[in-house]
Amino acid sequence: MQDSIRDTSKTGPIHLSRDGRTVEVNVQYLVKTFGKHEAVKGVSFTIGKGEIFGLLGPNGAGKSTTINMMCGYLQPTSGDTIINGFSVTKEPMKVKRNIGVVPQEIALYKDLNSMENLEFFGEIYGVSAKERKERAEEILHFVGLYERRKEPVENFSGGMQRRINMAIAMIHRPAFLMMDEPTVGVDPQSRENIFDTIEKLRDQGITILYTTHYMEEAERLCNHIAIMDEGCIIALGTLEQLLAMRDQNREVQRPHGLQELFIQLTGKTLRD
Numbered sequence: 001m002q003d004s005i006r007d008t009s010k011t012g013p014i015h016l017s018r019d020g021r022t023v024e025v026n027v028q029y030l031v032k033t034f035g036k037h038e039a040v041k042g043v044s045f046t047i048g049k050g051e052i053f054g055l056l057g058p059n060g061a062g063k064s065t066t067i068n069m070m071c072g073y074l075q076p077t078s079g080d081t082i083i084n085g086f087s088v089t090k091e092p093m094k095v096k097r098n099i100g101v102v103p104q105e106i107a108l109y110k111d112l113n114s115m116e117n118l119e120f121f122g123e124i125y126g127v128s129a130k131e132r133k134e135r136a137e138e139i140l141h142f143v144g145l146y147e148r149r150k151e152p153v154e155n156f157s158g159g160m161q162r163r164i165n166m167a168i169a170m171i172h173r174p175a176f177l178m179m180d181e182p183t184v185g186v187d188p189q190s191r192e193n194i195f196d197t198i199e200k201l202r203d204q205g206i207t208i209l210y211t212t213h214y215m216e217e218a219e220r221l222c223n224h225i226a227i228m229d230e231g232c233i234i235a236l237g238t239l240e241q242l243l244a245m246r247d248q249n250r251e252v253q254r255p256h257g258l259q260e261l262f263i264q265l266t267g268k269t270l271r272d
């Protein structure tokens with residue numbers, strides 16, 4: 001595929017890519033090997049400021065490993081990520097203030113209530129006591145759980161706990177938020193709330209990386225999408241570019257957008 005959005009420039013902090021996006025995140029040739037297994041095989045892409053960028057791929061494709069390297073949880077075997085001009089591997093402390101991560105596994109103190117969880121994580125991020133409280137209340141309204149702020153989160157459904165997990169990632173007002181499969185195992189009501197929250201964040205100018213194995217979620221939310229399989233990006237572009245690519249490849253009748261494209265490229269379905 002002609003790649004009109006990839007920008008592998010290693011110079012300068014924020015720059016314009018060839019199609020005019022202001023690049024906030026520049027992922028450069030990330031590789032991760034676990035023993036003999038190469039889980040991520042040289043992944044590069046850029047995310048424009050204020051974009052919802054979708055990293056789409058089946059289980060085991062390497063999405064979480066990629067995110068974990070992008071946020072500094074995991075040291076890459078090689079490659080780096082530049083976020084807002086700072087290198088994740090060389091200047092992690094400068095990066096951490098600007099990013100929030102919603103991990104694939106829910107991480108909360110279940111015997112604490114949501115306010116306490118948010119204030120606790122806010123303190124870890126160095127948010128002042130006064131701001132922590134204000135910000136915690138604001139975000140609980142945002143994710144629709146303010147009324148239940150005094151209940152221990154162990155009483156919450158999986159979807160509600162996921163929303164608190166998202167709220168925690170926003171307590172320090174990061175400009176760039178990474179979300180790893182936030183809708184897996186979530187009830188439909190929480191799923192809608194999560195989509196609404198993401199759209200509100202986008203409207204506030206927050207840049208978002210969203211991973212999923214549900215192609216319809218990527219089609220609904222994301223303006224730019226990278227499709228990953230077996231550690232590699234196999235297609236990259238705007239939703240329109242990817243769907244046009246599907247149309248070019250199409251030999252028979254059109255069924256479904258990204259799902260069909262994925263099948264054409266790999267011979268597998270996303271949920272194989």
Ligand SMILES: Nc1ncnc2c1ncn2[C@@H]1O[C@H](COP(=O)(O)OP(=O)(O)O)[C@@H](O)[C@H]1O
Nearest residue numbers: 034037039057058059060061062063064065066
């Ligand atoms: N800590 C680890 N040790 C060994 N193998 C791992 C580890 N983490 C992930 N893997 C392997 O790397 C591949 C990619 O995993 P992952 O990034 O979790 O994929 P995804 O998030 O797309 O489902 C899988 O084959 C997985 O088994």
Ligand SMILES: [Mg+2]
Nearest residue numbers: 063064104181
């Ligand atoms: Mg994963």
